[in-house]
Amino acid sequence: MSFQNLGLRPELLKAIQDEGYTEATPIQLQAIPAILKGSDLLAGAQTGTGKTAGFTLPLLQRLTFNQKRGAVRALILTPTRELAAQVGDSVRVYGKYLPFRSQVVFGGVNINSQIRRLKSGCDILIATPGRLLDLVGQRALDLSKIEILVLDEADRMLDMGFIHDIKKIIGLLPKNRQNMMFSATFSDPIKNLAYGLLNSPQTIEVARNNTPTELVSQVVYKVDNKRKTELLSHLIASQKWGQTLVFTRTKHGANRLSQHLSDAGITSDAIHGNKSQAARTKALQDFKKGFVQVLVATDIAARGIDIDHLPHVVNFELPNVPEDYVHRIGRTGRAGQTGQAYSLVCIDEDKLLLDIERLLKTKIPALIETNFEPDPSIPAQPILNGRKGRQFRPQAPRRPRGPSSKPQSQGRQGHGRGR
Numbered sequence: 001m002s003f004q005n006l007g008l009r010p011e012l013l014k015a016i017q018d019e020g021y022t023e024a025t026p027i028q029l030q031a032i033p034a035i036l037k038g039s040d041l042l043a044g045a046q047t048g049t050g051k052t053a054g055f056t057l058p059l060l061q062r063l064t065f066n067q068k069r070g071a072v073r074a075l076i077l078t079p080t081r082e083l084a085a086q087v088g089d090s091v092r093v094y095g096k097y098l099p100f101r102s103q104v105v106f107g108g109v110n111i112n113s114q115i116r117r118l119k120s121g122c123d124i125l126i127a128t129p130g131r132l133l134d135l136v137g138q139r140a141l142d143l144s145k146i147e148i149l150v151l152d153e154a155d156r157m158l159d160m161g162f163i164h165d166i167k168k169i170i171g172l173l174p175k176n177r178q179n180m181m182f183s184a185t186f187s188d189p190i191k192n193l194a195y196g197l198l199n200s201p202q203t204i205e206v207a208r209n210n211t212p213t214e215l216v217s218q219v220v221y222k223v224d225n226k227r228k229t230e231l232l233s234h235l236i237a238s239q240k241w242g243q244t245l246v247f248t249r250t251k252h253g254a255n256r257l258s259q260h261l262s263d264a265g266i267t268s269d270a271i272h273g274n275k276s277q278a279a280r281t282k283a284l285q286d287f288k289k290g291f292v293q294v295l296v297a298t299d300i301a302a303r304g305i306d307i308d309h310l311p312h313v314v315n316f317e318l319p320n321v322p323e324d325y326v327h328r329i330g331r332t333g334r335a336g337q338t339g340q341a342y343s344l345v346c347i348d349e350d351k352l353l354l355d356i357e358r359l360l361k362t363k364i365p366a367l368i369e370t371n372f373e374p375d376p377s378i379p380a381q382p383i384l385n386g387r388k389g390r391q392f393r394p395q396a397p398r399r400p401r402g403p404s405s406k407p408q409s410q411g412r413q414g415h416g417r418g419r
Contacts, residue, residue: 006032009061011097016057019093025050030204032058040198041180044205051182052090055150060095062148062178063123071145074124077169079156080300081106081128081277082284087152088126100124107131108277115140129157129165136172143172148180151197155183155190159321160300163193170197183328185323216313216329218341220353220366224374225346229257230315231372232344233264236294243287244312246296247328249319254296257316261294268294299324315343318352320383322359347380 002014003024016022024032034041035058045051059074078084095102101324102124105114112133118140125132125141135141140388143283149170151157157166179198183190184217186205194201223231236244248254261268267294269283287295299319310384313332319325332339343364345353357363368374 001029003027003028007036008032008057009064009098012057012061012094015094015096016053021053023340025054027051028054028057030206031055033203034204035059035178035180036061038062038178040178040201041205042186042194042198042201043180043182044186044203045182045184047105047106049206052087052120052152052333053094055152055180055182056087056090056094059124059148059150060091060100060329063100064098068145069123070119071142072122072125073145074148074150075132075146075169076124076126076150076152077129077132077144077157077166078126078152079128079160079162081108082280083153084126084128085128085281091124091126095124102126105131105135106277107134111135111138129169131163132169133165144171144174146173148178149173150180150182152182153184154181154193155187155323156327157184157223158187158189158193163189166193184237184327216332216339216341218343218364220343220345220364222366222368222374223344223346223372224378225348228344228346229260230313231369232257233261233266234372235342236261236266236370241312242288242293243310244294244314245287245310245331246294246314246316248296248298249317251298253317258294258296261296266294267292268296270296272298275302280294299328311339313339313341315341315345318343318345318349318356320352322355324350325356326359347374347378348383350380351382 001024002022003013006024027043027049031041031043031054035055043051063073076087078087084104084106088102091102100123101121103122104126105118106128108128115138138141181194181198221231246257248257251274254270254272258268258270269286271280271283273396285297286292310332315328319328329341332341
């Protein structure tokens with residue numbers, strides 16, 4: 001169906017036309033009318049489905065119903081810096097013919113510059129939870145006039161330990177507001193959060209839970225752990241892969257792999273939470289522009305990477321949580337394009353692969369590359385919660401110090417969780 005039939009204002013239709021879009025995606029067809037009516041919304045939508053425009057367009061239109069100024073009227077919470085920047089770009093692009101001012105705030109950069117920008121005025125605020133609470137603590141934000149709240153990628157926010165921050169933020173908002181939650185999965189924690197947040201919500205889901213897009217072809221390469229780097233370099237060169245996004249479990253692993261690839265003559269960079277925001281932004285821009293062939297990323301840093309025509313995603317190491325596999329391969333096969341997802345799996349990861357296949361309810365085809373056959377004499381050291389051979393008990397997320405216990409000129413620096 002055309003955007004022309006969804007009841008959007010001419011200013012929004014012109015902005016959509018400028019971007020070259022004419023037909024709405026399934027999530028947009030369902031979400032836009034519901035939001036325009038003022039309903040609370042619980043939406044199940046995986047990455048690459050057009051969900052950002054699905055809430056940005058009707059949000060902008062609803063703000064035109066009342067042109068009052070002077071305080072933040074819409075708040076969009078995201079789990080990571082990259083996703084916040086992506087949503088901020090969408091708000092600017094689609095709202096360019098409307099008189100609204102938007103700001104994006106996240107950790108890892110100077111908080112004082114963000115305070116100065118907020119003083120110039122803001123109707124729509126896109127924020128990560130930690131930095132938002134920092135700004136509230138410094139009395140730099142007034143949330144008492146919020147009319148619309150959006151939780152984007154709510155499942156990831158819960159996975160990253162933001163539930164207490166989210167509850168604090170909700171407690172600061174006026175009770176009479178419109179709420180929207182977007183999540184790739186409808187897990188029990190998500191349903192519990194929705195029950196406490198949403199008021200008689202309309203529920204929509206554009207794909208079966210945890211099902212990767214049919215446009216993504218999935219393959220497993222069986223290989224010994226010590227030969228994964230060699231195999232990856234071989235596949236990239238022999239199969240002439242273009243842009244390739246590679247996932248590792250750890251930040252140090254991302255750095256090591258990126259360096260190995262560079263040493264092999266493959267232009268590469270790494271993106272993870274230990275890098276400064278400027279370095280992360282540059283690495284992503286270089287990758288999008290084609291200056292870098294391979295971008296190696298951790299799961300958290302990759303949230304918000306939005307490239308319509310990314311052809312290849314590689315799981316250099318399988319994720320510990322099966323649902324993260326779905327998020328990872330969802331970086332390709334976007335905007336109607338086909339994509340390829342490859343996983344390099346050693347014997348230690350067989351249990352992780354089995355968990356993923358159970359989630360997907362399908363067996364992923366497995367290949368063995370000539371000259372890279374696994375050594376059958378190598379014993380398995382199963383990976384339990386990210387560590388080989390022994391159970392790892394995760395600690396509770398460490399809370400940053402409060403505003404009164406550290407200088408405020410820099411705010412929170414370098415938090416990998418997008419603060």
